[in-house]
Amino acid sequence: MAGFPPAFLTSTSNSFIEFARTAAPEALPRMTGSELHGQVPEGTTIVCLKTANGILMAGDRRATIGNVIASHAMEKVHPADDSSVIGIAGTAGVALELIRLFQLELEHYEKIEGARLSLEGKANRLASMLRGSLGLAMQGLAVVPLFAGVDDSSPGGQIFSFDVTGGKYEEHRFHSIGSGSGPARGALKKLWEPGLDADAAVTVAVEALFDASDDDSATGGPDFVRRIAPTIFTVDSVGGVQEVDPGRILATADEVVTRRTRRAQA
Amino acid sequence: MSQAPFYVSPEQLMKDRADFARKGIARGRSVVVLRYADGILFLAENPSPTLHKIAEIYDRIGFAAVGKYNEFETLRQAGVRYADLRGYSYHRTDVTARGLTNAYAQTLAGVFTTESKPFEVELVVAELGETGAGDQLYRLSYDGSVIDESEHVAIGGQAEAITATLAGLRTSELDLRAVFNHGVRALAEATTGELPTTDLEAAVLDRTVPGHRTFRRLSDAAMAEMRET
Numbered sequence: 167m168a169g170f171p172p173a174f175l176t177s178t179s180n181s182f183i184e185f186a187r188t189a190a191p192e193a194l195p196r197m198t199g200s201e202l203h204g205q206v207p208e209g210t211t212i213v214c215l216k217t218a219n220g221i222l223m224a225g226d227r228r229a230t231i232g233n234v235i236a237s238h239a240m241e242k243v244h245p246a247d248d249s250s251v252i253g254i255a256g257t258a259g260v261a262l263e264l265i266r267l268f269q270l271e272l273e274h275y276e277k278i279e280g281a282r283l284s285l286e287g288k289a290n291r292l293a294s295m296l297r298g299s300l301g302l303a304m305q306g307l308a309v310v311p312l313f314a315g316v317d318d319s320s321p322g323g324q325i326f327s328f329d330v331t332g333g334k335y336e337e338h339r340f341h342s343i344g345s346g347s348g349p350a351r352g353a354l355k356k357l358w359e360p361g362l363d364a365d366a367a368v369t370v371a372v373e374a375l376f377d378a379s380d381d382d383s384a385t386g387g388p389d390f391v392r393r394i395a396p397t398i399f400t401v402d403s404v405g406g407v408q409e410v411d412p413g414r415i416l417a418t419a420d421e422v423v424t425r426r427t428r429r430a431q432a
Numbered sequence: 433m434s435q436a437p438f439y440v441s442p443e444q445l446m447k448d449r450a451d452f453a454r455k456g457i458a459r460g461r462s463v464v465v466l467r468y469a470d471g472i473l474f475l476a477e478n479p480s481p482t483l484h485k486i487a488e489i490y491d492r493i494g495f496a497a498v499g500k501y502n503e504f505e506t507l508r509q510a511g512v513r514y515a516d517l518r519g520y521s522y523h524r525t526d527v528t529a530r531g532l533t534n535a536y537a538q539t540l541a542g543v544f545t546t547e548s549k550p551f552e553v554e555l556v557v558a559e560l561g562e563t564g565a566g567d568q569l570y571r572l573s574y575d576g577s578v579i580d581e582s583e584h585v586a587i588g589g590q591a592e593a594i595t596a597t598l599a600g601l602r603t604s605e606l607d608l609r610a611v612f613n614h615g616v617r618a619l620a621e622a623t624t625g626e627l628p629t630t631d632l633e634a635a636v637l638d639r640t641v642p643g644h645r646t647f648r649r650l651s652d653a654a655m656a657e658m659r660e661t
Contacts (some may be wrong), residue, residue, distance in 0.1 A: 169538030175508040182516055191514070193521045248643075270520055273645075277488055277512045 181321055182274035195263045210242050211346030211378040211385040212253035212312050214325050215358055216339060217367040220402030221314040221323040223251045224371035228386030228395050229258050243397045245407040247272045250315025251399045255344030261309040285317040289326040289334055297332030312343050321403040346378030346385035353377040371398060372418050385419060388419035449550050453574035456499060456552030462588030463496045465556045467567050467604040468611040471638045472558045475615040478633040484570040486635045488647035489528045492560040494637050498554035498588035529559030529570025533570040533578060550574050554587040560637035560646055564604055590622035597621055611656045629656045
């Protein structure tokens with residue numbers, strides 16, 4: 167019989183991945199091979215912090231293969247849906263695929279169930295997806311996401327970090343992941359304060375990413391030659407997910423650089 | 433002594449099944465789908481706020497159904513799985529109403545001829561074009577037959593009465609408010625004449641929305657605001 171294959175009509179799952187695993191396993195990514203390590207692009211530094219209205223997440227744009235810069239313009243922070251964002255550090259191919267699957271997973275659930283997942287539910291779903299790709303982590307193709315958003319029960323927003331085994335941890339002020347996360351977190355510890363307004367939060371994020379790019383070769387700084395700014399998204403309960411204008415980020419980066427130049431040459 | 437099997441002619445068999453399905457569908461209340469200048473409006477008489485007859489399938493594809501709830505809910509979920517799998521395997525723009533309609537038609541036709549009981553449902557699959565000229569409306573019957581319509585399409589027990597009321601109206605040239613009121617009037621005239629806003633379910637595929645998902649439900653408040661008594 168033509169038309170829908172039987173699994174389409176009989177499936178009771180609200181998860182796209184679960185459905186695709188039985189109905190169309192060839193469509194899902196099947197990445198193996200630790201021998202790829204060192205030959206595939208990797209990221210990155212992602213920072214995320216709470217602001218007066220909600221959440222801000224920012225990521226640099228550089229991807230590296232070993233000591234070669236593979237891309238100057240990679241986007242590592244993406245909206246997961248219209249009230250949450252996800253940023254990923256690690257092997258680029260796996261990371262981008264995981265983001266695409268996670269976005270679809272949330273949309274699929276919403277359409278099948280006619281209701282949205284709670285923020286905590288989304289974070290748990292992401293954790294189980296990571297657990298499912300544990301084999302990849304063992305082979306060195308690890309990806310570590312940072313997930314944040316708002317929902318009705320937490321209009322101020324929540325930040326969740328994860329480890330490669332699928333462990334999920336809520337962060338209450340700020341967090342950073344990736345190869346440059348050490349310097350970035352150091353900057354956040356000094357600069358972050360409760361109730362940052364929108365402009366101040368962008369400045370803090372740019373400062374943190376600048377520190378990361380200063381000390382970590384796999385993290386890119388603001389690129390004034392190509393006019394490539396870090397990606398920054400904000401989430402609040404009124405406007406949902408919004409991307410900060412790259413022109414504004416570059417202007418902020420320019421101020422940061424000017425201030426640091428003055429200090430370095432004084 | 434065992435009963436000798438009776439011969440039933442294929443004509444009679446098909447007719448019996450069609451009558452059965454039609455009776456089931458005629459009991460339900462109707463849905464009407466109308467194009468308007470900036471999109472497509474789905475309008476249903478449905479007192480339940482949670483058991484929807486109208487739903488989102490994909491970015492630019494909407495779904496409306498009448499008949500047995502469990503049957504069209506199965507078909508709706510199959511459509512969402514089909515669209516999401518196709519969009520994931522290829523690209524979001526590669527999910528089309530025509531492909532989905534074909535899958536529905538084959539499934540309905542298969543069940544109609546081979547299963548012990550046909551689906552007691554009628555469906556509308558609508559796709560929003562980049563411009564009005566690209567809008568598509570497909571009406572699917574219980575036996576898998578497909579009709580494509582250009583302006584508006586009604587399904588359910590009072591479909592003929594609704595179509596008669598709307599006959600000759602070029603809704604694709606009107607704005608949402610006008611089309612909404614035409615649709616509500618047609619639904620009301622085909623039934624009791626009185627149709628409180630709380631008994632309506634409505635949604636639009638909106639061409640003016642910036643993101644990729646264009647489907648949006650209209651709240652009771654939004655409908656009451658648009659309604660002209």
